[in-house]
Amino acid sequence: MKIGDAAKQSGVPAKTIRYYESVGLIEAATRQDNGYRDYSETDVHTLRFISRARGLGFTVKDVAMLLALYRDSSRASADVKAVAARHVDRIDEKIAELQSMRQTLLHLIDRCHGDDRPDCPILADLAGARVSA
Amino acid sequence: MKIGDAAKQSGVPAKTIRYYESVGLIEAATRQDNGYRDYSETDVHTLRFISRARGLGFTVKDVAMLLALYRDSSRASADVKAVAARHVDRIDEKIAELQSMRQTLLHLIDRCHGDDRPDCPILADLAGARVSA
DNA sequence: CTTGATCTTCCAGTGACTGGAAGCCCTATA
């Protein structure tokens, strides 16, 4: 099948499929006589695998590793678990960082009148003033 | 003062200061006779403002807006508040997204033996199998 | 036969830096 159909069936945009090929995440597709890329059901399956993994926030590098493990029938599940666990750690860090920002922002927003007056604790804080807890 | 000192005093790397200048977030610094960029205390203050805002996750575009508001003594605090509130919304979305990923991952990890056997629900899920709740 | 959709390649832009090369400037020390 052509790239457009593979895109529809996998949910991965044609542009992105070509991109994945260019960075080596998927193998270069075979070509039809007219030069168009040709995809199989297996390829679509792989693309869906990639799409799900990316949806869970795995980096393309991680996805390459997961794909390799997926294809290695003699893999140890511990290796997969390790990749996932590392990823959860990164997510936890990110969440903590965002929540800290959020808290500070809400604190400042709460103290800001939000009217026509120029007086604003948000700007004051950014300018270096310590705002009371 | 030279860029290295401005960097030390503001916490913004010299490289990043030049970058901010290149994208117009800060004005082009005046130059000393030898061509070196020259910074004032006010410039350092601005860099610290930027550094704090970036630390709260504001985009450079948002920071540009906040700086403009900061300098506009006739600003309405409502405008500042709006920028901050929009930002909190973005953060909330991001947190929700990450927490959803996290939950799915933890669920899968929990079900993975993590031993030498190849059997792995994480890969099974990525491959399209529905994992029991 | 033409129209429009889809395919091809290649280049550029996103956001916010960061690294590195090549070369100038300044200061301190042998």
Add this chain to the structure above:
DNA sequence: TATAGGGCTTCCAGTCACTGGAAGATCAAG
């Protein structure tokens, strides 16, 4: 005075994961 080092300058490239767009070939339908 020569030199060694550090910091300064510019510019280009790389990061990450795409995404947009241009120019041109191909194909299916009317």
